[in-house]
Amino acid sequence: MDTSRIEQLMARGAAFFGTRYAIMGGAMSWVSERHLVAALSNAGAFGVIACGAMEPPRLAEEIAGTQALTTMPFGVNLITMHPRLEQLVQTCLDAKVGHIVFAGGIPPGSAIKAAKDGGAKVVCFAPAFALAKKLVRSGADALVIEGSEAGGHIGPVSLTVLAQEILPHIHDVPVFVAGGIGRGEAILSYLEMGAAGVQLGTRFVCATESIAHANFKRAFIRAAARDALPTTQIDERFPVIPVRALVNEGTKRFMAHQKATLDRFTAGELTKEAAQLDIEHFWAGALRRAVIDGDVESGSLMAGQSVGMVTREEPVAAIIAELMDQAAAALVQRGQSALQPAL
Structure with a gap:
């Protein structure tokens, strides 16, 4: 299938990352490590290391390990509440990482400034239109709008709504959409709405290159969308970000x-x-038990609602090719439909 037209629609996002496709790997703790990240980047997408609870020396090792497996661009996702956030930023800069993704809250201005002054591009998550505008003013070079359909930590609003609220109004920086995306037809729709590209996490968990335990992968392959539910908050005095698993x-x-x-x-x-x-x-430990040790009973099975579209284990390159082919086929079908006479 000729995907050149889809690549044209992705051109702004791809140029921002320096990749062929504007497909960003979701940063999943314990899963988004050197092997999956390098595989994504080598396949023309943009891999992102999930720093999670790593300390600076451990992150430096993971970056170096990824650089040993790919010469293509990749990024690092940092959690804003990490007590050594600024040291982690410096670790990324020292290793010449070109893109730093801040997640889990609004990053402090000092962290954004340090990243940009060090030559990195800054990507931030925007869970609402007002915050999207604020983050652009604060220096974000790109935004990710992630709907509640996503796995792991989630906001309260679906991507369907966020896309309508934000994509028509934010044009200064590229905006990538995330949450519940599992097929190329959906990618095409969001590109046509003005997205620069997409972020997918759940779809890549069962990639051949993913180090996730076989038990973890089997749980994903068996699961349906309705099996991935968010946790609930038990007291409004103590806000806890819901986690979908x-x-x-x-x-x-x-x-x-x-x-x-x-x-x-x-x-x-x-x-x-x-x-x-x-x-x-707690989440870091529970996730490790499931992803690394294969304890799918007491460990955490963080998954987005697109988990129902994960049906087998296959290489990253095959997953990306399928997504691009689906998007291209949908575009061809639309063109053919437009030529059909009305009944």
Whole structure:
């Protein structure tokens, strides 16, 4: 299938990344490490390392490991609440990483400035139109708008709505869409709405190059969209960002942990920031048990609602080729439909 027209629609996003396709890999802790990231970049997409709870020396190792597997551009995703955020930014700059993605909250202006002054392009997540405008004013070079259909930490609004609210109005920087995207037809639709490209995470979990445990991959292949549900907040005094995952015993354990952490916060044993960091450490450990150790009962199975479109294990290059072919075929079909006489 000739995908040249789709590549033209992706041109702005691809130029921003320095890649063939404006397809950005979602940063998934323990999954988005050197092997998957390099495979994405080598296949013409843009891989992104998930730093998660890594300390600067560990991140430096992962960047170097990725650079040993690809000469193509890739980025690093940093969680804004990490206590050593600015050191992590410097770690990326020292390794000549060209794109730094800030996630999990609004990044401090000092971190954005340090990244840009060091020569990196800054990508930020915008969960609302007002924040999108604020982030552009703060120096973001590109935005990702991620709907609640996504896996892992999510906002409250679907991509369908966010795209309508933001894409017609933000033109100064490229805007990438994310959340629930699993087929090329959807990619085409968002490109036509004005998106510069897309971010996909769940679709790549079962890539051949993904180091995720076979049990983890099997859970994804078996799952339907309705199996990926968000966690609930148990007390409005202690806001916890919902996490979308396949429901299992680990989901129940998180609810118990959230209550215990809330009790410690209420008793004055933890500050709000320390309590939220404790929650993040819980997720990091639970996710590792599932992804690395294969404990799909008590570990965390973070997954987006597009998990129902993950039906087999296959190479990254094959997944990307399928997505691009689907988008190109949809574009051809639209052209043919336009030529058909009305009945």
